[in-house]
Amino acid sequence: MRRNKLVGVYHDHNRRTMLVLKNTRSMAKVVRLVVDRPMTIEQISVERVASLFTKLDDYPIEKAAANYLEFARATGASTEAVDALTKFCQISDQWRADIELQAARSNGPSGGKDNVSRKRRRKKQQVDSSKYKSAAQMFRALIAEGVLDDDEIFAKVQAEFGLANNRRSYVSYYRRQLEKQNAENA
Numbered sequence: 001m002r003r004n005k006l007v008g009v010y011h012d013h014n015r016r017t018m019l020v021l022k023n024t025r026s027m028a029k030v031v032r033l034v035v036d037r038p039m040t041i042e043q044i045s046v047e048r049v050a051s052l053f054t055k056l057d058d059y060p061i062e063k064a065a066a067n068y069l070e071f072a073r074a075t076g077a078s079t080e081a082v083d084a085l086t087k088f089c090q091i092s093d094q095w096r097a098d099i100e101l102q103a104a105r106s107n108g109p110s111g112g113k114d115n116v117s118r119k120r121r122r123k124k125q126q127v128d129s130s131k132y133k134s135a136a137q138m139f140r141a142l143i144a145e146g147v148l149d150d151d152e153i154f155a156k157v158q159a160e161f162g163l164a165n166n167r168r169s170y171v172s173y174y175r176r177q178l179e180k181q182n183a184e185n186a
Contacts, residue, residue: 006046009064010053012151013168017056019064020049021084031068031081038076038103039068041084051165052151062088069095076103135161139174150175 006023010030018032027043065088072082077099082091132138135157142153150171157163163170 006049006055008061009056009059010049011056012053014150017064018053019061019068019085021087023049029084031085033068033071035075038078039072039081040078041080048155052155065089069099072099073102076100076105078103132160135163135170136174139170140178143171143175143178 006020006028009017009019011017016033018030020028020030021041022029023046026046028046028049030042030044030049031039032042033039065085069077069082069085069089069091072085073095077085079100082096082099132141138157138160139153142148142156148156150168154163154168154171157170158165158167
């Protein structure tokens with residue numbers, strides 16, 4: 001792929017958006033719209049962008065960057081993310097100060113998270129995928145762990161067991177199955 005060919009606005013199958021700000025042959029710098037933490041620059045592989053996200057060609061990146069910066073006034077954003085987004089649109093010094101203040105508040109003692117999120121972070125462990133005999137077993141374990149979202153769970157299981165993209169619904173199936181079991185046991 002040519003350099004910066006991927007730059008633009010993307011969404012996943014749940015219509016969650018992200019902006020690809022820059023890319024090389026193998027990695028892309030992105031900003032995701034996340035409601036429970038300050039915005040940051042993330043690096044993900046170009047293959048992951050191509051397999052999990054769809055480009056919104058008719059949505060101008062300048063408009064999306066302006067919306068992301070407006071949202072960042074409520075959630076905060078890293079300085080790096082603000083600098084990257086302001087390459088596509090301009091903001092006032094007051095807005096920049098509001099964003100930095102909100103990011104500082106979110107990174108305080110509670111980290112801007114509720115108690116449930118803190119418990120999830122505490123119990124987060126590295127998953128040793130070699131211990132799983134089947135994809136179903138790995139799906140159940142990752143869901144029960146409660147740390148990863150559905151896309152991340154599917155990506156891990158897909159990498160380990162080679163599932164096709166049309167098997168993405170397996171995550172919600174196993175999640176419902178575990179919820180039923182928990183309801184019956186309660």
